[in-house]
Amino acid sequence: MTDWRTIRLEVAAGVAQITLNRPEAMNAIDAVMIGELRGLLDRLASDDEVRAIVVCGAGRAFCSGMDLKEDAAAGERSLGEWRALLGEHLAFLESFWDHPKPTVAAVHGHCLAAGCELAMCCDMTIAEEGTLLGEPELLFGSVITAMMMPWLTGPKVAKEILLSGEDQVTAERAERIGLVNRVAPAGRHLEEAMALARRLAALDPAAVTMTKEAINRTYEIMGLKAALRANLDLAIQIEGLNTPSRRAFRERVRREGMAAALKWRAERLGDSG
Numbered sequence: 263m264t265d266w267r268t269i270r271l272e273v274a275a276g277v278a279q280i281t282l283n284r285p286e287a288m289n290a291i292d293a294v295m296i297g298e299l300r301g302l303l304d305r306l307a308s309d310d311e312v313r314a315i316v317v318c319g320a321g322r323a324f325c326s327g328m329d330l331k332e333d334a335a336a337g338e339r340s341l342g343e344w345r346a347l348l349g350e351h352l353a354f355l356e357s358f359w360d361h362p363k364p365t366v367a368a369v370h371g372h373c374l375a376a377g378c379e380l381a382m383c384c385d386m387t388i389a390e391e392g393t394l395l396g397e398p399e400l401l402f403g404s405v406i407t408a409m410m411m412p413w414l415t416g417p418k419v420a421k422e423i424l425l426s427g428e429d430q431v432t433a434e435r436a437e438r439i440g441l442v443n444r445v446a447p448a449g450r451h452l453e454e455a456m457a458l459a460r461r462l463a464a465l466d467p468a469a470v471t472m473t474k475e476a477i478n479r480t481y482e483i484m485g486l487k488a489a490l491r492a493n494l495d496l497a498i499q500i501e502g503l504n505t506p507s508r509r510a511f512r513e514r515v516r517r518e519g520m521a522a523a524l525k526w527r528a529e530r531l532g533d534s535g
Contacts, residue, residue, distance in 0.1 A: 276463030285321025325377025368455035390451035396429035403508030
């Protein structure tokens with residue numbers, strides 16, 4: 263068994279269950295997790311015993327996004343450094359979309375920012391009732407790395423959520439607007455995701471892989487990959503601006519801690535959440 267620091271793996275009945283395992287940080291994605299997940303996904307791609315993949319989160323949340331403490335500690339970066347870092351982040355998120363095996367996200371608690379993007383990059387998503395989803399990046403001057411939402415919801419809804427930094431999208435609304443496939447009763451999101459994955463695993467793997475490729479190729483012909491690259495270029499420019507809200511948020515994280523920074527973020531919008 264590989265000695266992972268940030269993830270767990272269980273394989274049964276053709277399904278690989280990957281658990282994001284940083285519950286003390288609401289499974290925030292750090293550099294170690296990115297490396298461990300990409301290595302594992304590469305390995306599972308050639309594992310004939312695995313025919314479907316489920317991604318879930320340990321503790322009280324699926325994933326709160328990228329690790330903001332790690333980001334704040336890194337300080338200012340050059341445009342070249344941002345290009346390398348954000349390119350790595352996008353490749354990581356795309357690895358779920360591009361994987362030859364079908365990927366199912368089982369989300370609960372909070373599913374935010376890069377965590378929401380990870381769920382969107384999976385082929386299917388099952389959300390526990392009570393889950394809150396969203397992309398709050400603009401609330402602290404950050405960027406959306408994988409601009410998947412417009413492809414799932416359409417421009418009107420995507421603009422409302424992304425431009426306002428909405429992070430309170432309920433599981434029920436997420437289902438209505440196309441962010442998730444369905445909502446599971448409390449405590450059953452993983453059970454339902456595993457049942458779906460087992461159904462996928464029971465089918466001919468070559469046919470499933472090639473059909474997934476055909477669906478993905480349809481979106482790529484429509485321009486999805488080009489749009490993701492265009493967004494990446496704009497994201498690099500935004501990070502290079504080092505906006506006032508970005509500087510203020512990072513400084514509060516460094517000086518006062520994450521809780522104080524999040525409180526400041528909410529208070530500047532008159533939000534008590």
